[in-house]
Amino acid sequence: MSRHVVATVDEIAAGTCKIVTVKGREIGVFHVNGEYFALINRCPHQGGQLCRGELFSRLESPMPGEYRLTRQGEMLRCPWHCWEFDIRTGQSWCDPDSINARTYAVTVEPGAALAQGPFQAETVPVSIEQDYVVITV
Amino acid sequence: MNMTVMDRRPEAINQSHLGFIDCDVHPFYKSPDEFDAFLPQRWREHRRTIGGRVRQGLAKASNYPRMSPGNGQRGDSWPPDGTHPGSDLPFMQQQLLDLFNVSYGLLAPLVGGSAGERNVEFGAALATATNEWQLARWSDPDPRLKSAVMVNVEHQSAAIAEIEKRAGDRRFVQVQIPPRGLEPLGRRRYWPILEACAANGFPVSLHLGGAGGHPSTGGGWPSFYHEEHPSYVQSMQTLVVSLVCEGVLEHIPNLKIVLVEGGFAWLPALCWRLDKAWKRLHAEVPFLRQKPSEYVRQSIWVTTQPIEEPERPQDMLSTIEWIGVDRVMFSTDYPHWDQDDPRFAFKVALPETWKRKIFRDNARALYGLD
Numbered sequence: 001m002s003r004h005v006v007a008t009v010d011e012i013a014a015g016t017c018k019i020v021t022v023k024g025r026e027i028g029v030f031h032v033n034g035e036y037f038a039l040i041n042r043c044p045h046q047g048g049q050l051c052r053g054e055l056f057s058r059l060e061s062p063m064p065g066e067y068r069l070t071r072q073g074e075m076l077r078c079p080w081h082c083w084e085f086d087i088r089t090g091q092s093w094c095d096p097d098s099i100n101a102r103t104y105a106v107t108v109e110p111g112a113a114l115a116q117g118p119f120q121a122e123t124v125p126v127s128i129e130q131d132y133v134v135i136t137v
Numbered sequence: 138m139n140m141t142v143m144d145r146r147p148e149a150i151n152q153s154h155l156g157f158i159d160c161d162v163h164p165f166y167k168s169p170d171e172f173d174a175f176l177p178q179r180w181r182e183h184r185r186t187i188g189g190r191v192r193q194g195l196a197k198a199s200n201y202p203r204m205s206p207g208n209g210q211r212g213d214s215w216p217p218d219g220t221h222p223g224s225d226l227p228f229m230q231q232q233l234l235d236l237f238n239v240s241y242g243l244l245a246p247l248v249g250g251s252a253g254e255r256n257v258e259f260g261a262a263l264a265t266a267t268n269e270w271q272l273a274r275w276s277d278p279d280p281r282l283k284s285a286v287m288v289n290v291e292h293q294s295a296a297i298a299e300i301e302k303r304a305g306d307r308r309f310v311q312v313q314i315p316p317r318g319l320e321p322l323g324r325r326r327y328w329p330i331l332e333a334c335a336a337n338g339f340p341v342s343l344h345l346g347g348a349g350g351h352p353s354t355g356g357g358w359p360s361f362y363h364e365e366h367p368s369y370v371q372s373m374q375t376l377v378v379s380l381v382c383e384g385v386l387e388h389i390p391n392l393k394i395v396l397v398e399g400g401f402a403w404l405p406a407l408c409w410r411l412d413k414a415w416k417r418l419h420a421e422v423p424f425l426r427q428k429p430s431e432y433v434r435q436s437i438w439v440t441t442q443p444i445e446e447p448e449r450p451q452d453m454l455s456t457i458e459w460i461g462v463d464r465v466m467f468s469t470d471y472p473h474w475d476q477d478d479p480r481f482a483f484k485v486a487l488p489e490t491w492k493r494k495i496f497r498d499n500a501r502a503l504y505g506l507d
Contacts, residue, residue: 079212
């Protein structure tokens with residue numbers, strides 16, 4: 001496992017995603033409601049580019065005629081077959097018992113702390129004035 | 138316990154998935170005016186001033202809009218220039234034909250408006266235009282893509298003329314007829330068209346969808362697309378039963394019917410039911426000289442997408458055996474939201490001999506492809 005600086009915090013607008021390549025893997029780094037999440041850019045269902053999908057809320061209905069929107073913007077819908085995944089855990093809504101999309105730990109860290117290492121910067125140069133998104137792969 | 142099945146690498150394409158024949162590829166236009174180049178002036182002006190007359194309430198939208206972008210397109214299938222999925226040959230080559238080194242892709246145009254047009258003269262002109270459009274935009278630039286002869290079955294003489302005109306042109310491999318028509322396809326009024334298909338060596342492709350003017354289920358209009366989706370199976374079952382019971386498959390034994398995108402796991406159970414009833418009811422249909430299941434086995438092929446996923450994946454093998462391994466052909470349905478990927482569609486390992494048949498040899502034999 002190693003830590004990788006993948007973006008500055010203001011680089012990923014809320015509700016969007018930056019796709020980075022770390023250790024040969026494409027990983028989507030999402031900014032949702034002030035938090036950051038990272039998932040592999042490959043759907044465990046049939047291999048579509050998961051992180052190019054759209055973010056939705058979780059829609060629950062305890063009975064016909066009643067609807068509840070929760071988890072605003074935290075469900076990622078694959079662009080191929082519309083399978084949905086929990087952006088926090090990678091758990092599949094369609095097949096929660098057996099399928100997960102791989103997730104990666106994400107932290108936000110000040111450049112000053114990062115300057116002391118250890119970390120591996122892939123593409124993002126670090127300055128001590130900035131805050132950075134760091135993922136562990 | 139959660140199991141991550143993440144590490145399958147779609148970049149790595151197994152040899153056995155290369156070179157397949159795709160029995161369902163959807164071409165689209167960049168602009169609806171593309172058909173004008175192939176329409177006589179009389180019908181160009183008609184299209185502009187009057188337009189189409191379809192058999193449904195909504196002229197410019199589907200009755201059951203899909204939730205995915207573009208009313209049911211695969212989310213990453215928009216070409217780089219932003220035009221409609223399926224409208225850009227280089228992008229289709231990149232995402233489908235070249236990626237898998239597809240041997241042949243069979244076009245199933247759901248555009249052009251010919252099939253369901255109520256003004257049958259206009260419908261016939263649109264059919265001819267759509268056929269020319271397929272050649273110019275797809276089959277000529279990429280000979281792997283095979284066109285389908287579009288016809289309007291309510292204009293019998295024009296339909297037969299169109300079929301005869303395309304006979305012998307190997308850029309066309311089949312005739313496409315919408316499964317939802319004014320009447321079930323086995324009715325005698327359609328026999329001359331079906332005879333022309335058989336006589337000219339064209340299998341008949343029945344691709345699900347369309348609006349026949351009737352509710353899409355036997356019990357009326359559904360509320361949800363989720364309800365509409367399985368109703369396509371009802372359309373297909375109606376066709377199979379009609380073709381068998383009206384005696385079409387007895388009368389035209391060399392007619393070849395391909396059911397596209399309607400699923401297939403239901404077919405064995407339907408045959409069991411038909412056979413059982415035939416033993417008791419054959420006096421009503423005395424012209425049926427063999428069991429209904431034998432007519433189905435003789436004349437009907439199925440394509441795989443959207444493939445059924447039985448709870449016990451190995452049950453897929455029995456299902457295919459009941460239908461006949463030589464009657465099942467692989468299809469992707471590119472670029473639609475429920476398309477199947479040859480690497481992942483089957484949830485059970487197929488025997489190598491089956492794989493060869495389903496991915497290539499069955500279609501090659503049926504369509505006379507090399």
